[in-house]
Amino acid sequence: MENIEISFPTIGEVVREIFNCSGLLPQKEDPNNSILSASDKKTLQMQLKRLADESSKIDGKLDELLITLKKLLIKAVPNERVACLIMEFVEELLGNYKVVLKDDGTYLGKKKATQWFIKVYLLDRLVISFYKNYLRFNVVDEKLNIPDLISWVLPETNSKKTTWPLAHAWKLIYSTFSISQSAFHHPNKNSDDYKAIQNLEKAQSLGGLKQLPSVSSLYANLDYSLELLNKSKDAKTHRIVNAKQVNEFKLILFIARAATFFFKEVQKSFGDDFLLNVCTHIKGQSGRLLRINKKIGKDLDSIKANYTDLTTEEIDEINFQYVSRCWQNNAIKQEKGALLLQEYIEADAFKDLSEREAAMVRISCVGSFQAYRILEAEKFNTLENMPISFPEFLVKGLELKKRITSLSQAKGYEKELKDKGLEEILGWLSDWCYANFYYRNEDNENANFFYKKAFTKAKYSAGENQYTLVNQYIESCAKNNKYRDFKKAVAWANYLGLKVRWLRGWDDPESEESLKGLFNLMGQDKFRYAQL
Known part of the structure; x- marks a missing residue:
């Protein structure tokens, strides 16, 4: 991933890497692949292409690929419980990634953004998912003769x-x-x-x-x-x-x-240093969760000891329900602890504490696993400091696009970004300012040109700031009779869970009838929203 484009990897890139990691895709030296037939391979390639296109119903296309992956896993992994454990991790990872795209945003190039995601999110999700689902799917009862x-x-x-x-x-x-x-x-x-x-x-x-x-x-x-x-x-x-x-x-x-x-x-x-850091992280977090799992495992044994003649299905159900409740309760407890920790931080309560004392306070609030996660995320972020002027010009651009009245304002902001070396990072916001100016002047063609540029740059980098932009771009596509672009933008909004104006009330928001109805409504020139 050498691309210096300011963005997270696309959802299509992430899913392709998941398949590459699985080893289930055939290679040239595997003419007699026993897992994936020639027709299955062609179907999979088409599914990956359709997801990468992001044209409509991204979640639906993602579901198709996950079903394909599960079928391949069941063929390849000689244990159904383990196959379920792996699929659960993949689904949790993709859900986690969607939240990051919707909320976090990035000022890093694709390679560095990927590194940040691995360190701050993926590693802990991997460890949590393994230990939680190992008990939920009762893999322990398989009595696999496999070393730790x-x-x-x-x-x-x-x-x-x-x-x-x-x-x-x-x-x-x-x-x-x-x-x-x-x-x-x-x-x-x-x-x-x-x-x-x-x-x-x-x-x-x-x-x-x-x-x-x-x-x-x-x-x-x-x-x-x-x-x-x-x-x-x-x-x-x-x-x-x-x-x-x-x-x-x-x-x-x-x-x-x-x-x-x-x-x-x-x-x-x-590089080697980051690889070593990743391995150290996984080892430490595994040790912390292993202690939790041992306690849950003992509790499960006690619960099941109260019953006689349980079927395999009943035992599996007890495991699944009890472990799920334990992790839900743990999440609630950590959420409360995180709020308390935030209060300490806002009150500047750590300023007179040693590093060890501060770490102990964090552990007392959220437990050792989450405390380590927070500390490691903070360390990583200190190595990837954002450009000094980034916060200032982000706020400036967000304000300007609300009140822009002249092209000179948009050009001035664009020049300032170039002077500060921020044109790649905040180019989407500069384009948004131009788009809003043209929209206010009812120049639909130019407005759409800049909305599309802004949307394309922002979807994998703007995080929580893209809600209004996506809606404005959707309207602009309708006003320029660009139905394909319109559908892609709606698909992206629905995938992230962003509400599309006037579409939320339809019974089936992604049906062709609903989309065409909204397209015709928004295409009317008199249909205009205030630019926020």
Whole structure:
């Protein structure tokens, strides 16, 4: 993500990265992909394209892709509960991201904005989602013979060499059989088995691969290697593996492949220091939530001990409901603590406290997990200070677009932004000022030109400041008979949860009938709103 455009990644980019991270997309070396058929691949590509287009019903297109992802996960992940856990995280992440786009805004380039989102939101959402849903979906009852994730799912860096989770995963599998890497993948060294030799080379070269193998490729490697061990006549390499073990191995490889993709992207985009920081963050937060999970787990055991002859479905329901309530109560408690903490901050209560004392106050208010999250977010933000003039010119532009009466005012503001080096950051606001001037002078064509420029720049950077702009752009599209642009703008508003004027009262706001009705209404020249 080298783009210096001031914005967060688009929703289409985020979803594509989720699929890339999953390893479920076929690669050129996977002609016999067992997870995604040729027709499924074509359907998926079309769904991704439609989402990236953001033309209409973004939520609907997103839902289609999530259904596709879930189907692929159920095929690829040999455990339905784990597949549900993964899907829950994806849905929580996308919900969290939508809130950020709607509320936060950014003055950073796309790469730095992504780094900020990872550090301030994604890592904690990942850890919370895992520990919460591990109990909610009762994964513990699967009795998976898999070591604690933290012991192998994070990369290790020393002497300028990084060992990735996928290499750890293969080592776990080898150690299960007390067998070497070469003996596992190519047990009969005297044979010219090209496939076995190739599988061994792939396992050996994980650290230097530019493109990770797909999940299908990893599974094919595993299956063929286990088949050779089963057929081996040498007592040192002969092994028989049951179906449960095979599924556990595949689950380990799936998780490790996704983790390796993520951490490699972090290292490539942000460097070794940030990668180390990310791993330290995950380790610390995992330890804090593990203590919470152990307590919830003991409470669950006590509750279930009061019942006899519970069915699997009843046990799962108890887990789901009880764990959900625990986390809801925890969220309410943290919200109250956050309000108290805000009162302390506004009262400047930390000014005479040491760093340790201030940290203890935070912990007493919101708990150790949230306190660490707040402290780390503050540290990260100090490294990415906003331009000194940004707050001043943001406020100035927001005021100007409400009262603008001349082109010279818009040109003056635009020049000031250039002089301060803020034209890329606040260009959307400059365009908005021009648009409002032309709108007031009933020059619909020029108004639409600048509204479109402002909307395009602002949708992934303006945060909470875009509500009025989106509505004005929607009206402008109608007045210029641009129905396709109109639908895209309405789709964006509905996706973020921004209320579209005059559309909110319709029974089915995104139906073609509703959209055309609003389009015709707003297209009337006498239909005009005050520019706020």
